[in-house]
Amino acid sequence: MTANDRDAMNRTRPLINALPGEPAPYYLASGEGQRYEVDGQLWTVIARPADTGELFDAAFILGPRGAGAPFHSLAEHQRTYHVFEGSVQFWLPGRSRVLTQGDSIHVPPGVPVAYRILGHGSRILFFSAPGGALDVLLDDDALAQARVEAHMYTAGGNAASEQLVLPRGARRHTDEPFTPATDDWDDTLPDGIEPYFLRAMTGERLDWPDTIQTFNARGRNTGGRYFSVLSSAAPQPYFIRHFHQRHTENFFCMSGRIWVYVNGEEVLLTPGDFVHAPAGTIHTFAIERHGTRLLGMLTSDIFEPFFEVTGDPTNEHIYTEGLITPEVFQQRLIANAADLDLVVVGPPPTRTRALDL
Numbered sequence: 148m149t150a151n152d153r154d155a156m157n158r159t160r161p162l163i164n165a166l167p168g169e170p171a172p173y174y175l176a177s178g179e180g181q182r183y184e185v186d187g188q189l190w191t192v193i194a195r196p197a198d199t200g201e202l203f204d205a206a207f208i209l210g211p212r213g214a215g216a217p218f219h220s221l222a223e224h225q226r227t228y229h230v231f232e233g234s235v236q237f238w239l240p241g242r243s244r245v246l247t248q249g250d251s252i253h254v255p256p257g258v259p260v261a262y263r264i265l266g267h268g269s270r271i272l273f274f275s276a277p278g279g280a281l282d283v284l285l286d287d288d289a290l291a292q293a294r295v296e297a298h299m300y301t302a303g304g305n306a307a308s309e310q311l312v313l314p315r316g317a318r319r320h321t322d323e324p325f326t327p328a329t330d331d332w333d334d335t336l337p338d339g340i341e342p343y344f345l346r347a348m349t350g351e352r353l354d355w356p357d358t359i360q361t362f363n364a365r366g367r368n369t370g371g372r373y374f375s376v377l378s379s380a381a382p383q384p385y386f387i388r389h390f391h392q393r394h395t396e397n398f399f400c401m402s403g404r405i406w407v408y409v410n411g412e413e414v415l416l417t418p419g420d421f422v423h424a425p426a427g428t429i430h431t432f433a434i435e436r437h438g439t440r441l442l443g444m445l446t447s448d449i450f451e452p453f454f455e456v457t458g459d460p461t462n463e464h465i466y467t468e469g470l471i472t473p474e475v476f477q478q479r480l481i482a483n484a485a486d487l488d489l490v491v492v493g494p495p496p497t498r499t500r501a502l503d504l
Contacts, residue, residue, distance in 0.1 A: 156427025157390065157492075161409040166192075170200040170395075170425045172409050177419025180206070183284050183293040187214040188264075189300040193421050194397075195285060196278030200425065202395060202446045203276040203373065206284075207231070207419070210300060215263035218320035225340075225369045226254040226275045228262070229442065231401060231419065233269025236328055237262045239342045243328040249347025249401065249440070251375075253364050258342045259320040270419070272399065274444055276372040336362065340370055348379060348465075353458030356473045357381040358434075359466045360458055366448025374448045377401070378441040381468055385433040385495035391426050393488045395446045398422040398432065403439025406498065407432045413500045416441075429492055435504065449488055456483040 162173040166181065181192040188210035195204050218238065228237065229251045236245050237252045238261040245265065246252065254260045262271075275281070284293070334349035351362040355378075363375040385408060398407055400416035407414050407422045408431045414422060415435075424430045432441070457479045459471065484491070 153390075153392065153427045156425065157410065157429050159410055159428070161412050161414065161422070163414075166195060166198050168197050170198065172425065172428045172430075173198070173423050174407075174409070174414045175421045177417070178298040181285070182295050182297065184295045184297070184300055185284075185293045186216075187211060187300060189295070189297070190281075190284060191298075192281055192284060194278075194423060195281065198423065199278055199395065199446075201278045203274060203444075204278045204281045205272065205274045205397075205444075206281055208271040208273055210264045210269060211267050212264055212269075216261055218259040218261040218323040219317040220257050220259045220320060221275075221280060221317055223256055223316070224275045224277065224280045225256060225372050226260070226273070226280070227364060227375060227444075228252045228254070228260075229272040229274070229363075229399075231270045231272055233264070233266035235262055235264050235266075235269055235271055237344070238323070238325055239344075240323055241326060242344075243326050244331070244333065244344045245328045246344070247347070249377075251345050251363055252343070253345065253368060254342050255340045255370075259318075259323050260342070261323070261325070272442075274373075274375075276369070276446060336365060336368060339367055341368075343368075348377065350377075352461050352463065353454055354461045354463070354466070354471055355380075355458045356471045356476050357383055357466055357468050359461070359463065360454050362451075362454075363442075366451055369448065371448045373444055373446040374451050376443045376445070376454060378439075378443065379466060380434045380439050380441065381437055381466060382439075383434045385498070386431045387491050387495055388429055388431050388493045389489050389491050390429045391450065391488045392490060393426060393447075394450050395426055396424045396428075396430070396450075397444040397446075398424070399442040399444070401440040401442050403437070403441075404435035404504070405432055405439060405441055406435055406500075408496050413496075413498070415501065431495060433495075433498070452483075453487050453489065456480075456487075
């Protein structure tokens with residue numbers, strides 16, 4: 148990033164409820180984005196390669212019981228599926244799990260995956276890197292008629308048609324058996340790039356001030372393309388204003404309320420809302436409600452050490468209020484700042500919106 152690029156991004160106000168078509172900060176309320184209804188499912192595209200500098204694309208999948216996708220693989224893309232609401236059965240070769248809110252599945256390039264929605268109104272976050280997995284929705288003339296203005300799939304629609312949303316270049320795997328689901332307690336990350344399931348609020352965990360930071364995926368699991376961290380937190384004020392020069396940060400509210408400061412603007416995130424903050428975006432966030440869960444998807448993985456040097460490993464699954472003081476956190480941050488992709492530009496901002504909340 149050149150100085151001119153950085154300065155321009157520092158000044159770019161976030162676009163609200165629209166996709167920018169270029170790498171720029173933006174906010175989407177739950178349900179906003181480009182929407183397509185295919186095979187009984189509503190796909191809401193919230194990030195395209197044009198919006199992310201080709202780093203990734205992402206969509207929410209909303210559907211009724213019985214909708215899904217057959218076994219298929221992508222040769223070039225690392226994928227993560229997070230269940231935001233409801234229940235969904237996923238299959239990997241020889242394995243199957245029923246996943247519920249907060250559970251996830253991580254699929255490397257070349258590995259077949261399938262899913263079937265089990266609960267009406269279930270919602271899944273689809274995240275894929277690099278970008279391009281959703282081009283079949285964005286560019287395929289055959290699916291142009293699937294573009295809709297509605298924010299809900301059609302009532303009584305066909306949940307098992309032959310019109311399938313499979314990413315461009317996907318390979319069908321018709322010989323993979325749909326094995327019965329087991330209830331294994333998948334709570335650890337593998338050592339390398341391999342497919343795995345992960346239950347909510349498990350994985351590699353760190354204590355922070357009034358927060359548990361949980362790695363759902365690390366760079367070693369994604370080929371360095373991204374990592375995923377879930378922050379489960381009590382109310383806390385804004386962190387210092389800062390930006391990153393070499394990575395993009397993406398904020399998803401899974402529960403509670405989160406204020407995000409983006410280049411001078413404040414936006415409030417409630418469940419399902421999303422903020423994209425590319426490199427150079429001045430940002431910070433504050434937690435507004437007890438038990439808030441904030442999912443971060445960061446591309447690439449270069450910011451992983453930030454969490455390790457500022458937190459303490461723990462076996463707990465929930466935070467303890469007051470366990471780590473903010474002063475200790477700040478000391479660790481200052482001591483390691485030179486090695487982190489974090490440029491401090493000023494003190495925490497002052498809340499200006501909805502002060503009665």
